[in-house]
Amino acid sequence: MTHLPARATALLGALLLLAGCSAPPEPAATRTRDVGVQMFQWTWDAIATECTDSLGPAGYGWVLTSPPQEHIVGEPWWTAYQPVSYRVESRLGTRDEYAAMVETCHDAGVDVWADAVINHMTGQDAPGTGWAGSSYSHYEYPGLYTDADFHHCGLTPDDDIAVYQDAAQVQMCELVNLADLATETDHVRDTTTAYLEDLLSLGVDGFRIDAAKHMPPEDIAAIVAGLPEGAGIAQEVIRGSGEPITPEQYLANGRVYEFAWGKDVQGVLASSPERVLDLGTTSGYVPSDDAVIFVDNHDTERNGSTLSYSDAGDYALATVLMLAGTYGTPAVYTGYAFSDRDAGPPQDAEGAVLDASCGAAPGPGADLADGDWVCQHRWPAIAGMVGWRSIVGDAPVVDDWSEGSAVAFGRGERGFVVVNSGDDELHAELPTSLPDGDYCDVLATGDCASSTVRDGVLTVTVPPQTAQAWDVTARP
Known part of the structure; x- marks a missing residue:
């Protein structure tokens, strides 16, 4: 910003007074760009376009992409969370497209974070071939992992987690049959670290560690220890009542997603909105600097534990309150409409996801068919508050x-x-x-x-x- 000399400023003020107007206020010293947006199942090309056209101009600071690795083939959204290899080739785009997207977003002033699935591989019992042509079976991933690299916990009849009050089950058994990596071993740690380093080489700024709760915090510490200083870490650790595994156990590794905020704001908005400023100040929350908060994400909009786009006005108001407050680092969510909770995004005949399109005027209460992009990040109240937050700063x-x-x-x-x-x-x-x-x-x-x-x-x-x-x- 160009600053006028003192004499010019005084002259401008005098002219404005003569014209019957007030002098413009001094802007905030530094504009803050701390708001993220999870662009669930958006292609790399579509994210690049959105960074230039919408996210950068609105004041968003970072975007979280869906997992950028080869995955199983199938229509549901959760295929993206079943890795086959760590090749950056998926139904959302190619490696080159991902790298180009990162560069484009950086040019727009928007950082890029990747959703990193490093706790497990596939949940498929039958052998198959991944999106980019890699063969696999449940516990064999040629050139990557063999049976010895996975947990076989022996604590439940089918090796799946049965009781979340048992920390050993949560961190050593399988989450809904997903082959659980032995993250305590050197080979698994070195392999997953190499994958994260590869994404950093493409310009990625940070990682959401998916299913972090299902890995001991010391394992995550060892995996991220070799990453360059400044690489962002935010861990998915869902707080459960009476459970022995808590988000606080992971804070030494980086920030955590504070699920309590999204769950609690729904009740506060419905009954006592004045309590919104208390959210984050009571027990059951991690400290503000350690928290990433959200109104919903791809899991909670499907399991009903938070508000979602279908709540229209309430959803928009909850997001306004999130962006207006001082607790945590806020993350907006944007996805697609669905009636079947397993349904994937719009795809072509080969299964590649189609580029998102927001239409002329997205907003709460829009008449949406299954597969339509909701584009919450563009809703006027939400985009407007992102810019407002950048002005008010700290x-x-x-x-x-x-x-x-x-x-x-x-x-x-x-x-x-x-x-x-x-x-x-x-x-x-x-x-x-x-x-x-x-x-x-x-x-x-x-x-x-x-x-x-x-x-x-x-x-x-x-x-x-x-x-x-x-x-x-x-x-x-």
Whole structure:
């Protein structure tokens, strides 16, 4: 940004006053780009296009891709989570396309994280051939692993996990028949580390470690220890009531996905939205700097443990609250519509996934057929809040207010947000630290929807099941 000399700034201010306008506010010192987006089953080419056209301009900081490795052949979404080899060849694109996508996203200011499936291989009892032509059987992956590289726990009749209160079963037995890698062995550790290093060579910035809960934390520590400094790590460790394995046990390796936030925000939004600022401050949550939070992901939207796109307005409001707060690193989710929880994304006759298309005006409550791309990351309220968050940065929560089904709060002098989850229109005069003047609602579409701060008070009219937000850069 070019800064005007002091004399020029004073002259500009005088001219604006003569014209009857106020001088523009100073923008936030540094724009924050910490919001991620999980682009579930998007092809590499489609992600590249979206980084340029939408994600970069909106202010997203990183994108999580689906697993970039060869997998079994089949229509369901979960084929991507059954590795056959570590070749970067899948129904989402080729190795060259993945590398090109990373470069394009970097040019747009967006980092790229990969979903890394290193706990297991396939769950297929019969031998087969993977997407890129590699042969395999349940415990044999030529040139990669043999039977000796897998656990055969002997703790349950079929070697599958039966009791999650038994840590040995969770980390040594098979998760729904998926061949469980012996990650305590040098060969498995060296092989999985080499795979992660290969992805880093393509420009990847970090990894979501899938099924981290099913590997001892010391095994993950050994696998990631050799990675270059700065390689991001976020581990999938689902907290279960009374279970001996907890997310806190993994924090020495990097951040964890805090599932409690997404589960709890659903109840908070329905009954007491003023409690949203308490999420993350109580027991049962990892510290803020260690948490990646989300409203939903590809598993929870299918098992019903969180809100999902089908919840329309509630889903959008929960995401607004996630992006407005200070707890954790937020990750938006974007996928496709489905009625069969196993259904995969739209594919061609050979099984290759078709490039995603968002259409002209995605938003909550859209009439979607199975396989349509939902494009939550483009919904006006969500994309608008990503930009809002980049402006408010690390400013503290101030001026918090609640009444009935509505909650409002500011972030220092940089931004202010109101969420009305009730069935009635909200009319209120709210104290705010925003400087006096006129502001545009950054969540609205079309022309500036102007509101005025006068004497530290913002007068709002917020329709039911909607939100509004203002920041110091959004002026008429």
